[in-house]
Amino acid sequence: MAQIIEARAVSKRFRQHRRFPGFLGALKTLVTAEYTEIEAVTDVSFAIAQGEAVGYLGPNGAGKSTMIKMMTGILVPSAGDLTVLGRVPHRERQANAREIGVVFGQRSQLWWDLPVRDSFELHREIYGIPRPRFDENLKSLSSLLDLEPFLERAVRQLSLGQRMRAEIVMALLHDPKILFLDEPTIGLDVVAKDAVRKFLSRVNRERGTTIILTTHDLQDIEEICPRLIMVDHSRLIFDGETAKLRTALGSARRLMLEFAADPGPLELKSARLTSDDGLRKHYLLERDDISLVHVLDEIGDTTALKDISIEEPNIEEVIRTFYQRRNAELPPR
Numbered sequence: 001m002a003q004i005i006e007a008r009a010v011s012k013r014f015r016q017h018r019r020f021p022g023f024l025g026a027l028k029t030l031v032t033a034e035y036t037e038i039e040a041v042t043d044v045s046f047a048i049a050q051g052e053a054v055g056y057l058g059p060n061g062a063g064k065s066t067m068i069k070m071m072t073g074i075l076v077p078s079a080g081d082l083t084v085l086g087r088v089p090h091r092e093r094q095a096n097a098r099e100i101g102v103v104f105g106q107r108s109q110l111w112w113d114l115p116v117r118d119s120f121e122l123h124r125e126i127y128g129i130p131r132p133r134f135d136e137n138l139k140s141l142s143s144l145l146d147l148e149p150f151l152e153r154a155v156r157q158l159s160l161g162q163r164m165r166a167e168i169v170m171a172l173l174h175d176p177k178i179l180f181l182d183e184p185t186i187g188l189d190v191v192a193k194d195a196v197r198k199f200l201s202r203v204n205r206e207r208g209t210t211i212i213l214t215t216h217d218l219q220d221i222e223e224i225c226p227r228l229i230m231v232d233h234s235r236l237i238f239d240g241e242t243a244k245l246r247t248a249l250g251s252a253r254r255l256m257l258e259f260a261a262d263p264g265p266l267e268l269k270s271a272r273l274t275s276d277d278g279l280r281k282h283y284l285l286e287r288d289d290i291s292l293v294h295v296l297d298e299i300g301d302t303t304a305l306k307d308i309s310i311e312e313p314n315i316e317e318v319i320r321t322f323y324q325r326r327n328a329e330l331p332p333r
Contacts, residue, residue, distance in 0.1 A: 072096070
């Protein structure tokens, strides 16, 4: 499959005016030209193929948004090579913009006082979208995200969830090959988040649109992105399938046993007891090869057993475990 984004040892440094503490320091800040250098992205390399959905993940300040801005041509790398659809984004920014869509959760591309439909029409003019294609895209995308009820309403009158749905539709009207999303579900309620996630998964699956997603809501990653790129302190620390990350960490499954009558203390060799509430006992299955059959064999008499459940660790637990283990292995800074 063709690689449409390639980053090779990409770095981005910013110069920040040095500030001195106190009143005299504030005066010194005004008259001196001292700077400190901040490394936002350090020696990051990856390749993304056409049609992939990739989560770009990391804590605040790890360089996620900086990398997105370099891929969209807004920022220029300080070092390394970066190509998107065969172009250097900042050198061919206009040509690049015609083949990508961008949604920043905190910033709107819609015209605040105009009806949503008018913003879409302006977008059609700017991108030169043929009328038949525009009408077809608007109809299908609006239907998928239920935009019809508020297409004629001014953007300023929309709820956050409605505005975000309109932002995503607008970013897709010109049939971009790549859709960049920076915190697309931030501030949305549960229902709106679910609608956006299902829509993005469908767009990726049915239209083959490549999706690059940065988010702090890890359920976005779990439902949309089979692949993760993880960064920390500006550096790449993981690039691979989410399923492989789970396997590599061996994250413990949670086991719950509920009894009709309390059997008393019940220690198992196959699972570690974490809490005993009498009728309900909670365990961790810390080995992948332990099955429910092993547990039941060890219990022996299951006549008092009323209910049993095994719960896989969610993506948040997996990511947290990864960072905790990595930080424990790193030497102190």
